[in-house]
Amino acid sequence: MSSDELLNEKTLKKLDRKLQDIISRTGIEKKTLDEVFDKYTLLTIEKFISDKIFDIVDFPISTGKEGNIFRGVKNNKEFVAIKIYRISTSTFKHIQDYILGDPRFKTIRKTRKDIVFAWAQKEFKNLQRLKKIGVRAPKPIDYRNNVLVMEYIGTKTKPAPLLKDVTLIDPKKIFEEIIDFISKMYKEAELVHGDISAFNVLIHKNKPYIIDLGQGILTEHPNALDFLKRDINNIVRYFKKYNIQADENKIYKKIVNNN
Ligand SMILES: Nc1ncnc2c1ncn2[C@@H]1O[C@H](COP(=O)(O)OP(=O)(O)OP(=O)(O)O)[C@@H](O)[C@H]1O
Ligand SMILES: [Mg+2]
Secondary structure (H helix, E strand, O other): OOOOHHHHHHHHHHHHHHHHHHHHHHHHHHHHHHOOOOOHHHHHHHHHHHHOOOOOOEEEEEEEEOEEEEEEEOOOOEEEEEEEEEOOOOOHHHHHHHOOOOHOOOOOOOOHHHHHHHHHHHHHHHHHHHHHHHHOOEEEEEEEOOOEEOOOEEEOOOOOOHHOOOOOOOOHHHHHHHHHHHHHHHHHHHEEEEOOOOOOOOEEOEEEEEEEOOOOOEEEOOOOOHHHHHHHHHHHHHHHHHHHOOHHHHHHHHHOOOO
C-alpha cells in the first residue's frame, strides 16, 4: 500500500486533531506548522510518537533553508532534537548533487521525495559513523522518511549556542579539538563533513559538537579533498579572531598523508 493511500479520511481527521493539539500545546504558529508539517510529515511524527521515540513536539529550535528543528520531549523530562527536512520547499538541486555522487545511495529512485528521504537517512548514517569513532556530535536516535531524531544538545531551557555566537574561554583547546575531529572523520570514518564552519558547531559545557551532517560525503567522492580543504580553511580562518595562527596546508597534508 502506498503512503498516499494511507491518507484516508479517518487518518486525515486524526491528523487534523493532532495538528490542533500541537498548536494548542506548543504555541507554534499555524504558519510554521503549515510549512513544515505537510500531511506526510505529520504521519511520520505520529509514528514516532506511537513508537515512543518522543511524546510531544516542543518548541522550534531553528528554521533553516532545508528544514526545521524542533525539540521533542519524552517521559516529561528527556529531550530529543527532531530535524524535519521540508519535502516541498527544500533546495532540491543542492541535495540532489550530493546524493547522486554517493555510492551508498546508488539504488534509490530519484523522485524529489525519495531524495529528501535519502538525505535524512544520509545524515543519520553519518552521525552513526561519528558516534562509532568518538567524534562529539548528537547521537543518532532514529529516522523515518524526511525526519531525523537525534540527541538534543542544550539545557532544559535552551539549545546550545553555535560557535559563532559564543566567546570561548579556551579557544586553543576548542580549535585543536575541531581539527582533530576533522582528521578523525577523514581517517577513521572515511567521511568529509563538507560544511564545517562556526555555523555548524555547537558549544555545550565548553565542548564542541559537530552538527548538520546531511551533506557529509565519503572520502571516495570526487570532491572530497576540495571539501576537506574548505572545512579546514573555514575553521582556521574563524579562529584567527582569537589570535590562533595555524598553517592550513600543513594541517591538510597531515590529514591526507596520514602522518
Ligand atoms: N541536536 C541538536 N541539539 C540542539 N540544537 C540543534 C541540534 N541540531 C541542530 N540544532 C540547531 O538547529 C540549527 C539548524 O540545524 P542544522 O544546521 O542541522 O540544519 P540546517 O539545515 O543547516 O539549517 P540551516 O539552514 O539553518 O543551516 C542549528 O544551527 C542549531 O542551532
Ligand atoms: Mg546548519
